[in-house]
Amino acid sequence: MTLLQVRNVTRRFGGLTAVDDVSFDVYEGTVKALIGPNGAGKSTLFNALTGFDRPDEGSVVFEGEELVGRKPREVVRVGLARTFQNTQLFEEMTAGENVMVGSQARQRRGFTTAMLRLPNAVAEDREAREDASRLLRLIGIEEWIDVPAADLPAGIRRLVEIARALATRPRLLLLDEPAAGLNATETRELVQTLFRVRDSGITVVIVEHDMGLVMEVSDEIVVLDRGAKIAEGPPRMIQKDPAVIAAYLGGEVDDDV
């Protein structure tokens, strides 16, 4: 079943067409990767999908709902969660609190309710904390729950960000270069986490430069070059695709590949 339909999305910045008429589908329960050389338009496309940027043309339909023109927080409530290329945690909060912010943003309780329920705050906080620790356990980093985000190692930070995104209970998780800056061990842990996320029924779209990781985790790959889609298909097909090989090796070789 198609969970996300991207149709003819185009985004221009002045004379530059950063995303050029890109269309693809994401099927429920699968992992889809977006790859391409630097500047291919992957992050711009991500921003267009999640309400952080508005495409000039095209539509993004998630379970029958049009997402173009919605604000990021509305997109989250529909069931799409994302992470950023440079990890954006709430630094002064602990790992657990970061996750709690994610899980509680859905509750939509107003300020007045919060004040009236203040006497119950301690009990409710304990419940929220248990939820957070359950999620961190799923990802295998429960022991970091009380450590301030600023003090976490890079690999754990990335996983906390994924946990926080999962805490918003998404159907679709979009990850922007989750392996960037991680060492080999941390990348292994990330791959395990991605499989666990997929197996829990959450669909994943990933932008990533680490080709080993991409080939291992993804069911389907979309290749972008200079804003346009040049190939789409399962990993084995993409590896042999002449247009893809030309894009990666034809011009300058991408540093990150």
Place this chain on the structure above:
Amino acid sequence: MSEFLQFLVAGLKNGSIYALIALGFTIVYAATGAINFAQGEFFMLGGMLCVSFTDLGMPLPVAAVAAIAATAAIGAAFELLAVRPIAGDSPLRIIMVTIGGAVVLRQLALHFFGPDERALAPFTEGASLKAFGVAVELQTLWIWGLTALAVVALALLYRKTAFGRAMRATAIRRDAARLVGINAGMMVTVAFALAAGLGALAGVAVAPLTQTAFGVGAAIGVKGFAAAILGGIGNPITAVAGGLLLGLLESFAAGYFDPAYKDGVALVVLLVVLFVAPQGLLAKAGRVKV
């Protein structure tokens, strides 16, 4: 000894008021990165509205709660109708709008309440408590109690509730807050409402001791700002400490040197801190941020 204790009581009394004002500065600063120079006017509005409501025949407790709620609503409206449309999220512009807003609020108060000083009845009638040669007015106990209650409630809100955590998250990183579905704009509105409510609480609590008038906001704003700067702006715990410390400094300066020095202390503190330690004297207490 009893002289020392008397100065201590007076200092902690005024210090509590400064602490509430400083908390107001801190909350808005954390949410926007800007100083809200209308903070003192919320103090004035709290006292004046409470007096007006009792004039209308409301019992004092009802009038006090209504005045605080009304001032909080005015704070929210101020953010929605003036700060946001004019200044967006540019801290420098927000500062300018709050300076202008302070003048407007003061003139509106003059128009509606008139130029006269007004008095509010003490919350509890009765003689001062006397112990160890020190007299403590009952209203001072009210000020301490209400300040403590406000600080505890605020700490609970920020530390233990989803809403407070969302406010902190927005203050730390607005983009990431939107990422998890938080309405960042509303958090700023609530910050202004909370700050206004705290200012009003201070204004109501102290009105029976000092009387109040349309023009009292500017001076208390400077004191509260000095306290917030002393504590290192942006940190609620040290803001409270800064308020108490400023109250004590004032009280001892006035008591042991000359009462004329009292109002100068805040300005001296402000200048010294800004020259010597612009990040605040007390702000090292850790990564607590509203």
